[in-house]
Amino acid sequence: MVDADQTFVIVGGGLAGAKAAETLRTEGFTGRVILICDERDHPYERPPLSKGYLLGKDERDGALVHEPAWYARHDVELHLGQTVDVVDRAAKTVRFGDDGTTVRYDKLLLATGAEPRRLDIPGTDLAGVHHLRRLAHADRLKGVLTSLGRDNGHLVIAGAGWIGLEVAAAARQYGAEVTVVHRGPTPLHSVLGPELGQLFAELHSERGVRFHFGATLTEITGQDGMVLAARTDDGEEHPAHAVLAAVGAAPRTSLAEAAGLALADRADGGGVLVDERLRTSDPDIHAAGDVACFPHALFGTRLRVEHWANALNGGPAAARAMLGREVTYDRMPYFFTDQYDLGMEYSGWAPPGSYDQVVIRGDAGKREFIAFWVREGRVLAGMNVNVWDVTDPVQRLIRSRTAVDTEALADPRVPLESLAP
16 A cells, blocks of 8 residues: 555644654655644644743744644644544544544554643632643643732642742742642653752742642632632641632543554553554554653663653654654653752653762752763763753753763763763
8 A cells, every 4th residue: 555545643732742743744744634733823842831932931822833834735624622432443533523524544543632630629629729740730820820920828838849840930920829749849840859849939038939849639619619728637727819720631542442442551651552663552553742652672661751752853853764664763851840940850750769869069059050860870861051052961861871080970070971981
């Protein structure tokens, strides 16, 4: 069968899905490409939602992956505001949830992403309770932060992960009062550990953010549909005019599960199980982006990565695999954040218990340094804070798998490039 007779369907109109469609065309695929997005906005990137666009520094259209006219120009059939409710693997069809239309596929890519975890407490139906995952959420939250800043209003944020902290920074820059409730002992505790988590606590505290650690929200109270306060499990009550639930995201696996595809255990982060070619348990169905749980040979485990770079690289890798190209998806996990005057990039994977020391190169007090998570001299992950153009040597150190002299690793006079073989 020649390309022109084939139909490739992509379910999910985020960065992974849009880049997969682009890659199919740049790789020369001449068949039918159908991209199905359950949002009415054209495919967009998510980092601006909690960074430049939320702060009012970037235009809304700046988040788009491609200009709207790109899809028709490249003969990509874009279905906005539509869902798929059934994948029939035997018939090799997908069914649209709106009108029951079915489309046959030769290859299918699931790039369904993740959705915000909800707070299972009283009061979450109040108008002042927000999430941040979609462009429409950012539109709404931007207006809320503007109003809170103007009226000296209070924002309570449940969760001190990346989204929670980035919104806290934005809210303070608008002038809002901010309280962050987090069950861990420091922000980002499960990602960065106590050493670097404390740095982010100090960064925000210096700018007026109040933290309530070791607690979780139990109730949001309000009147006439509006938020008035947020209560925690230790009996505290925080004034609030708005609440942001930033307690993580869950992979959107319902479509894959209903189709009988193999899913990952929750201990591995959940998601759809794929191999190194991003193939699911059905060889004609691939998965990429936030929803895919893939084996990573370097770290010897399965990973499910929710960050921008995984969508950026995973979508194209899946597209090439769908075309029969030789693909081994082993991209280094990478993410970045901007909060106030702090910029940071993180590469690698070092969950709690996987490392035996954190090595600091530079001046942590001035927030100009590189941190390395190390086990038996081998670098597992690195984070550069207000130090730039070091991602490549940091990633080479991680990929080398060789033990390094930790004193040399900590010494800024020793070039990083000299430490990786």
